[in-house]
Amino acid sequence: MGTINISYKARITHFVIFLCCIISLKGIAQEDKEYTSEEERPNIIFLLSDDQTSAATGCYGNDQVKTPNMDQLAKDGVLFLNHYNTTSICMASRANILTGMYEYKTGCNFMHGDLAVEKFENSYPILLQEAGYFTGFAGKVGFVLDGPESEKIEDGLPVGYFDKWGGGPGQTIYETAKNPTIKEYAKEYPHSTRAYGAWAEDFIKEAKSSGKPFCMSISFKAPHLPFTPDPFFDEVYAGQTYKKPDNYGAENAEHLSPQAKSGRQYNSYDFWRDSEASYQEAIRAYNQLIHGVDYAIGMIRKSLAEQGVDKNTIIIFTSDNGYSCGAHNFGGKVLPYEEASRSPFIIYDPRSPESQRGVQRKVVTANIDMAPTILTYAGIDIPKNMDGENLVPLAEKEQGIKRDHIALTNMWGNDEIQALTVVTEDYKYIYWQYTDDRMQPTEELFHISKDKLEMHNLAQDGAYKAELNKMRKLYDKRYKSLVKNGMKTNDYAKYAVLFDRKAPESLKEQYRTLNYEQLLKLEGGKRKNKNIHKN
Numbered sequence: 001m002g003t004i005n006i007s008y009k010a011r012i013t014h015f016v017i018f019l020c021c022i023i024s025l026k027g028i029a030q031e032d033k034e035y036t037s038e039e040e041r042p043n044i045i046f047l048l049s050d051d052q053t054s055a056a057t058g059c060y061g062n063d064q065v066k067t068p069n070m071d072q073l074a075k076d077g078v079l080f081l082n083h084y085n086t087t088s089i090c091m092a093s094r095a096n097i098l099t100g101m102y103e104y105k106t107g108c109n110f111m112h113g114d115l116a117v118e119k120f121e122n123s124y125p126i127l128l129q130e131a132g133y134f135t136g137f138a139g140k141v142g143f144v145l146d147g148p149e150s151e152k153i154e155d156g157l158p159v160g161y162f163d164k165w166g167g168g169p170g171q172t173i174y175e176t177a178k179n180p181t182i183k184e185y186a187k188e189y190p191h192s193t194r195a196y197g198a199w200a201e202d203f204i205k206e207a208k209s210s211g212k213p214f215c216m217s218i219s220f221k222a223p224h225l226p227f228t229p230d231p232f233f234d235e236v237y238a239g240q241t242y243k244k245p246d247n248y249g250a251e252n253a254e255h256l257s258p259q260a261k262s263g264r265q266y267n268s269y270d271f272w273r274d275s276e277a278s279y280q281e282a283i284r285a286y287n288q289l290i291h292g293v294d295y296a297i298g299m300i301r302k303s304l305a306e307q308g309v310d311k312n313t314i315i316i317f318t319s320d321n322g323y324s325c326g327a328h329n330f331g332g333k334v335l336p337y338e339e340a341s342r343s344p345f346i347i348y349d350p351r352s353p354e355s356q357r358g359v360q361r362k363v364v365t366a367n368i369d370m371a372p373t374i375l376t377y378a379g380i381d382i383p384k385n386m387d388g389e390n391l392v393p394l395a396e397k398e399q400g401i402k403r404d405h406i407a408l409t410n411m412w413g414n415d416e417i418q419a420l421t422v423v424t425e426d427y428k429y430i431y432w433q434y435t436d437d438r439m440q441p442t443e444e445l446f447h448i449s450k451d452k453l454e455m456h457n458l459a460q461d462g463a464y465k466a467e468l469n470k471m472r473k474l475y476d477k478r479y480k481s482l483v484k485n486g487m488k489t490n491d492y493a494k495y496a497v498l499f500d501r502k503a504p505e506s507l508k509e510q511y512r513t514l515n516y517e518q519l520l521k522l523e524g525g526k527r528k529n530k531n532i533h534k535n
Helices: 002-036 067-075 090-099 124-128 147-154 190-211 275-304 368-379 392-396 461-486 505-513 516-523
Strands: 043-050 077-079 136-140 162-168 214-219 312-318 343-348 360-361 406-408 419-423 428-432 442-448
Touching: 043 368, 067 162, 067 275, 067 312, 067 343, 090 368, 124 214, 136 190, 162 190, 162 360, 190 214, 190 275, 312 368, 360 392, 392 419, 406 461, 406 505, 419 461, 428 461, 442 461
Parallel strands: 043 214, 043 312, 077 360, 136 162, 136 214
Antiparallel strands: 077 343, 312 343, 406 419, 419 428, 428 442
16 A cells, blocks of 8 residues: 555656646747747837927927827827937937937037947847847938948948838938938929838838838938928918917026027027017928928828738837927027927837826936837847836836936037036926136026926025925936946046036136147047037
8 A cells, every 4th residue: 555655646746747847848938939929029110200399299288280190199108298308419319319328428429429330239220130120210310330330321221230221311301302212202202201101111011021020210300400391281381370489589588597598509590580470480381390290100100000010019209309499589409498308209009008098107208218118118138338218117107117317418519508407307407517707607497397488497596495405416416427437538528527516617617628639638548530510
């Protein structure tokens, strides 16, 4: 009887071990399927307009514009209410988007330098292609690669980087026929904005036939200057008169720092302030260009449905920076004020439950979040060098990420307007570092959750002393990160001094006045080029 008992126990033991092995193998198989089955991996579309402020979009509360497809995308997905570009200028912002890093780590901006090849090769489209995605890019690149590899991103198909290429150098051109990579669409779509929508349709077909998941990135020129809208949409705003924003004009800039009013953003772009007729013409053309982008989004969503891939394709829409449109008498972008630094940002994931449709998030987000978020959707690990946050948990749940602030930097243009800023959901703190016989270093504090128009600088208001000190601490924290992680080449070393709130003015002046050779020696490095671009 004892022998029979032992035999029985042995069989049971062997069976349990066998069963565990089967379950384990099944788990491994399921895990492999999760990461290798192309049917399960989502397609990802990243759409970028150029110079679109969030205030120019219907879903952000503007009832004077017509953006039905953007509005529908927000109804179907997640609308991020406080989205900022960490550098509000196209060259730097696009590098930030691709790499997930702050400008002081990419080293890429006008007056500083091109994007290093090794940094581009660690960007989201390249990492997705390496992971088996069919990738494509169309539109304005906005930067070149540093050194002999630059032709890979500028001219024709960047061999090894993308499977399908529709990009162009420089600012690209609104006239489709003058953009070599999309000129085949010129007859039916003479304006490039709709032409990119047509290019997308062909890309989606080709990507589907590849059998791979795909990642398509389109960077529209619109609504960047020159304001040359598609005549196809001339009737959309015909006869409409626009109400100016409540912070429009010089009278609403008296409380702002003299530094902010020293550069071209305040003293150029006269079409915004020459006359009422000039303003109306400019804002109509600007809005019409945005309507063209909206139409192209509709073209793309229609193509996805026609190809039967709409249920597994994530769409992300944003812009590379905002645009001032006459607010506080400013034109253009660059500055850290709301109109110039904020852009629309929407994520639509068709796989999300109904409870995550049409929701809004207040947590501050940034352009450096694009790459980590896209990589996460694709099931790819986020490189440690990236500064941005994975926003997937935030899309799924309010307060899904623990972020209390982001930084905005401007390291381009005249010395006076170069500044470091920190933003939270409620407050914005700007430290204007420049000093001369006309101006002194200036602090600005805005309660932006209550004062979106930034009409009240609270830095000298005793009632906000506690908040000012909190924002100063966040500023100093971000400044220390810049010093620790920032590049020492490409003219970035000087910001360790210029953005230091406690550095003596004599030292700051020394750093500002150094010529190229002196700064090069001070940096202790060797730049490959000066690369003084025009934006």
